[in-house]
Amino acid sequence: MTENNAAKYYSQAVFAPMEVSIELSQKQNHECFESFDDDGRLKRKGTMWTASAHIITAVIGSGVLSLAWAIAQLGWVAGPVVMVLFSFVIYYTSSLLSDCYRSGDPISGKRNYTYTDAVAAYLGGLKVNICGFIQYANLFGVAIGYTIASSISMTAIRRSNCFHQKGQNSPCHISSNPYMIIFGVIEIIFSQIPDFDQIWWLSIVAAVMSFTYSCIGLALGIVQVVANGGIKGSLTGISIGAVTETQKIWRSLQAFGDIAFAYSYSMILIEIQNTIKSPPPSEAKVMKKATLLSVAVTTVFYLLCGCLGYAAFGDSAPGNLLTGFGFYNPFWLLDIANAAIVIHLVGAYQVYCQPLFFFVEKWAARKWSHSEFISREIKICRSYKLNLFRLVWRTAFVVVTTVISMLIPFFNDIVGLLGAVGFWPLTVYFPVEMYIVQKKVAKWSTRWVCLQMLSFACLVVSLAAAVGSIAGVVSDLKVFRPFKSSY
Numbered sequence: 001m002t003e004n005n006a007a008k009y010y011s012q013a014v015f016a017p018m019e020v021s022i023e024l025s026q027k028q029n030h031e032c033f034e035s036f037d038d039d040g041r042l043k044r045k046g047t048m049w050t051a052s053a054h055i056i057t058a059v060i061g062s063g064v065l066s067l068a069w070a071i072a073q074l075g076w077v078a079g080p081v082v083m084v085l086f087s088f089v090i091y092y093t094s095s096l097l098s099d100c101y102r103s104g105d106p107i108s109g110k111r112n113y114t115y116t117d118a119v120a121a122y123l124g125g126l127k128v129n130i131c132g133f134i135q136y137a138n139l140f141g142v143a144i145g146y147t148i149a150s151s152i153s154m155t156a157i158r159r160s161n162c163f164h165q166k167g168q169n170s171p172c173h174i175s176s177n178p179y180m181i182i183f184g185v186i187e188i189i190f191s192q193i194p195d196f197d198q199i200w201w202l203s204i205v206a207a208v209m210s211f212t213y214s215c216i217g218l219a220l221g222i223v224q225v226v227a228n229g230g231i232k233g234s235l236t237g238i239s240i241g242a243v244t245e246t247q248k249i250w251r252s253l254q255a256f257g258d259i260a261f262a263y264s265y266s267m268i269l270i271e272i273q274n275t276i277k278s279p280p281p282s283e284a285k286v287m288k289k290a291t292l293l294s295v296a297v298t299t300v301f302y303l304l305c306g307c308l309g310y311a312a313f314g315d316s317a318p319g320n321l322l323t324g325f326g327f328y329n330p331f332w333l334l335d336i337a338n339a340a341i342v343i344h345l346v347g348a349y350q351v352y353c354q355p356l357f358f359f360v361e362k363w364a365a366r367k368w369s370h371s372e373f374i375s376r377e378i379k380i381c382r383s384y385k386l387n388l389f390r391l392v393w394r395t396a397f398v399v400v401t402t403v404i405s406m407l408i409p410f411f412n413d414i415v416g417l418l419g420a421v422g423f424w425p426l427t428v429y430f431p432v433e434m435y436i437v438q439k440k441v442a443k444w445s446t447r448w449v450c451l452q453m454l455s456f457a458c459l460v461v462s463l464a465a466a467v468g469s470i471a472g473v474v475s476d477l478k479v480f481r482p483f484k485s486s487y
Contacts, residue, residue: 037278039111044197046275051290053203054196054272057344058265058351059298060210064217066258067302068309068317073248073255075237079310080303082259087299089458090263090427091291097266097431098287099438101273106282114355115270115426122434131430132359134422135267139356140401141418143349147180147187147405150345153338154179160331160338177406183342184402187349191394192386196354197275199347206347209340214301216337221308232314242315250471257465260458261419262302263295266427271355357394364389417473420466428458 037043071079100118102109112118116132155174162172193199225231240248269287276283310317368374377385432451435441441448 038108044275044277046197046200046277048276048286048290048293050200050203051272051276051287052294053200053207054268054275054351055265055290055294056210056297057203057206057348058268058272059263059294060207060214060301064210064214064262064302064305066319067262067306068221068313069319070255070258071237071306071310072233072313072315072317073237073251075235076233076310077235079237079255079259080307082256083302083306084299086260086263087295087302089454090266091295092454093428093431094266094269094291094295095288096435097269098273098284098291100431100434101270101283101287106284107279111274112270113274114359115267115430116359118270118434119430122437123430127430127433131425134425136356136359138267138418138422138426139352142352143356143397143401144405146345146349146352147183147401148176150183150342151176151179151405153341153345154182156338157335160334163331180402180405183346184398186346187398188395190346190350191353191357191398192391193350193354194385194387194390195358196271196351199350199354200275202347202350206344206351209344209347211301213337213340213344214305216333216340218301218304218308220333221305221312224312225308228312231311233310234315238315250468253464253468254472256461257420257423257468260461260465261423263298264419264423264427266431267422268352268355271358353397357390357397360393361390364393417466417469420462420469423465424455424459424462428455 035043067083071083073079074082097118099106100122101112103112103121104110110121112121115135116128119131120128155176158174159172162170162174166172190199190202193202238248238251243251269291273283273287276286364374374389375387377387380386432455436448436451441451
């Protein structure tokens with residue numbers, strides 16, 4: 001072998017493996033880099049469709065079945081008009097809020113992971129604390145309200161079967177406490193899902209369930225209208241005589257609030273947007289498309305369910321078409337609808353509680369950064385790691401909300417009050433004020449005046465609904481018995 005050939009073979013033997021090693025290393029680094037977003041977090045995978053599923057899960061709650069009652073208070077003219085009007089308000093203010101996900105540049109600006117982060121970035125000061133308190137108080141209240149609502153649907157299944165066996169005049173009183181406990185146990189399990197980004201499949205299932213029971217309610221309404229031989233209801237809603245003038249006012253205020261709050265999901269909008277994959281296109285553009293699709297679908301369902309329910313029952317429309325026993329048959333179809341409501345509420349509970357879970361866990365990690373109890377994760381399987389603090393804290397949260405639900409079964413009226421207090425600041429005031437700061441809208445300009453008029457009008461709605469909710473709480477307290485809820 002010549003000296004040149006020996007050098008050639010030596011070079012191939014020594015440096016070729018090194019070159020392959022360098023290429024593999026560069027490839028691994030590139031793949032590793034591509035698995036993270038610009039903020040160093042694992043790459044987000046959300047799309048317009050998953051964001052829409054989250055929104056629909058949050059918005060189309062079982063409250064859709066109470067809209068017939070709301071329209072009955074307002075009538076054929078004001079009811080649908082108010083519903084369409086608030087759909088435009090929610091879409092507009094949600095679009096303003098979605099632009100606040102990033103500070104500065106919409107593509108590469110600093111991310112705001114939560115609603116309070118966005119308020120801190122644009123407004124700062126005391127407003128951050130006020131926003132955080134209202135947001136998390138509402139999320140806590142919604143968790144309690146959903147626990148109560150799920151137990152009502154579960155007892156409705158039992159009562160429906162009881163009515164089928166013993167007749168419609170049978171009292172069929174059933175305690176809701178065992179069903180609240182069942183719902184709580186289910187939520188303890190699902191609450192161990194680490195973060196918002198990993199519950200996309202649960203939101204899709206919940207969204208499908210919401211369409212299921214809405215369609216059943218819709219179909220039953222159509223059948224009832226045909227059976228009646230015509231459309232019930234009046235242009236101005238329930239008449240004076242059937243209720244007193246004072247009751248008419250209170251009920252109308254409550255109806256305004258019910259319709260306004262039925263669209264509200266702004267308290268978790270930023271958290272939903274934080275699951276969307278990185279640009280292009282920008283997260284704001286994807287979120288606006290998801291909002292448009294979700295609000296449009298929601299409005300159509302609300303109009304159909306609300307109007308057909310009112311057409312079927314007129315002024316006597318029940319507070320819930322499926323659990324208020326506006327319908328008794330076919331009982332098996334009612335059972336399917338109520339089961340769908342329960343499954344939907346399981347997912348909706350997680351959609352609303354994940355931001356609260358994240359807030360507490362982030363605060364705890366910052367407060368006790370060296371604690372193994374807070375930070376240690378135990379690998380259970382390939383795709384799941386158990387965190388002891390998460391297990392204890394989230395379990396305790398679900399237990400507390402379940403106990404409060406059993407203690408104060410009329411908490412839905414209190415949730416209505418929380419919704420009234422939270423609707424204006426979270427859905428309108430903060431998005432408008434952040435938009436004004438972001439776009440540098442001049443004070444007393446035409447745009448500034450229009451935005452302030454919108455904010456003031458929604459404040460009046462919130463205050464009016466709050467008064468109506470307070471009246472409902474006072475009425476409930478007169479017959480209040482803790483741990484004695486039955487239907």
